[in-house]
Amino acid sequence: MTLVTGGLGYLGSVLVPVLAQRGKVRVYDSMMFGNHLAGTPNVEFVTGDIRDRAKLKTAVAGVTDVLHLAGVVTDALVDMNPVLARRINVEATAELSRLAHDADVRRLIYVSSSSVYGSQEIQASIETDTPNPLTEYARTKLEAEAPVLDAGGAVIRMATLMGPAPRMRLDTIVNIFAKQAHFDHRITVHCGEQWRTNIHVRDAAAAYLAMLTREPPLRGIWNLGWRPMMALDIAREVARAYGGVPIVVADVADERSYMMSGEQLKAALPGWWPKRTIWDAALDNRQWFIESALDPTDPLYDNTRRMAGFMREEAKT
DSSP: OEEEETTTSHHHHHHHHHHHTTSOEEEEEOOTTOOTTTTOTTEEEEEOOTTOHHHHHHHHTTOSEEEEOOSOOSHHHHHHOHHHHHIIIIIHHHHHHHHHHHTTOSEEEEEEEGGGGOOOSSSOBOTTSOOOOOSHHHHHHHHTHHHHHHTTOEEEEEOEEESOOSSOOSOSHHHHHHHIIIIISSEEEESSOOEEEEEEHHHHHHHHHHHHHOSSOOOEEEEEOOOEEEHHHHHHHHHHHTTSOOEEEEOOOOOOOOOBOOHHHHHHSTTOOOOOOHHHHHHHHHHHHHHHOOOTTOGGGOHHHHHHHHHHHHHHO
């Protein structure tokens, strides 16, 4: 059995059904965004806070592999309550690592972030480069890597996800541009010269499936992402998928440029490599928008807006 923390999030909602086709899956999640996978065969759902050690220990019992997705994601959310974010992103990850080690799980895989490298504008970061996180969110993701590595696990520094999912996010760069193109009939780019490395959520799910079936298990640090592109070029590719909607460049500085190479992981997972481009993600999103008839203003699709109340309320306690 595989334990997936945060398994009802953006990536988890795509990955868990795939994992469930090969074996039993236990999902440990706060259910803050609901359960879009209810009724999925072979999946056991456990509602719990990642900070609850006793409940987490019970969730770890009897599993062979642990995939840790749970956490506070986005710079804005972490900045609202850095203390709580550290407890969730760092301390809870350290505790889960200890529990997984004590339970002698075969694989412990932690999803970190490409943001730990800091701003890169000359060449794509590789796993041996020295991290230089620029935000508190990135610092928490980096700090949480150490206990995972100490427990013999694998750290996956993942690029920004794109494309549709049962628990959709409209606050990642490609998805933001697709939402704007579809609903506003134009795309607004802030600055445009910053770099981003993206990966389709379905390609990411395929990568984690390959990791969970790989022998021997992965250890150490690995980058997961497709090739980096400048934000303005990403916007142009999305606009092209929408028939050439206009692009507006706003004069707002964004000093974060995340460039990352995933070649090392490609070599470690023979047969796996991202198959879907930004063009594909934009087309997939357009089809999803049409079929789902969603309200793009619903906070459900925006991590920061959905969790802002929780972060602020916890700050008062």
